[in-house]
Amino acid sequence: MRNERLRRLTLAALLLALSVVLGRFFVIPIPWTHGYINLCDAGILIAALLLGPAYGTAVGGFGGMFLDLLSGYPQYALFSLIAHGLEGLTTGYLGQRAGSRRGYQCLALACGVVVMAACYFFSDSLMYHTWMVGILSIGGNLLQGVIGGALALWLTPHLRKRM
Template identity: 35%
Template sequence: MKTKEICLRGLMIALVTVSTMVLQIPVSATNGYIHLGDSMILLISVFFGWRYGMVAGGVGAALADLLSGYAHWAPFTLIIKGVMGLLVGKIAHYTPAEKHFFGLRNLAGSVVGIVWMIIGYYFGGAVLQKSFTVALTSIPENLVQGGAGFVIFLVVGYAFYKAKIYKYVSAK
């Protein structure tokens, strides 16, 4: 691994961690919180690919859980957000040569990633709460979290597209 890749991964992990921690809205049904970190996982996965999305999503979000007092969620978050970044990055297709952000694959990949996140936290909640029925209460809050992350992803992604930022940020 090159020094540039190590630095980029570290910065992306920090970006996910900070964006997850900067605004946290506690949710009693999930014993978790709604945050902005998902939008960064989506952006990183689309612009930089699955390897960056998987590492930044999993490690960054798990670190945020650890640092925010939600250590009981950290192992689940590591896997759920890591797989989220993997799925989005594998499905999405963005290259600077195409200069195309709002493609079907980018949008579909993001939706698949969010759906995975909701399903993953449902099963994680079922394990922690020892009840699949009680874990159902997490779905609405995770829908809100995923929806907000998707909207922020679209807004920031469009700004990146209009500013031609893809010339400078793409690592693919």
């Protein structure tokens, strides 16, 4: 029991580090929203599917926040903590119920990505005092989430075999 908890905690820490590294090295800036597209969602969604909602929330929230602080976007840090934390929570909760059924995992990933994009819509609208910036951010955030979800869907079964 104690060994299993340590193994899960270690994997969560590695996935947190992986999401920050992936997010830092694969960056595509989006000028109209002052944000960027990155691959941090892959680590978040893998953690959520493999380890469940608690670890998905922690990896998502802290990974998104640390990435923004390291990337020079401290104004987004609190919003990323919430948006990616809720993404990990939603995906982890629904993914736990899905088990290894591929179709339900896709639905869990889609719900998590939509929650994240909705959070960034509200945060961008609030920060820039216009809902137009929020609308412009939806496409980039959905694209980032879909790419991360596709990687998570592809890698999770292979990682689950090794656990």
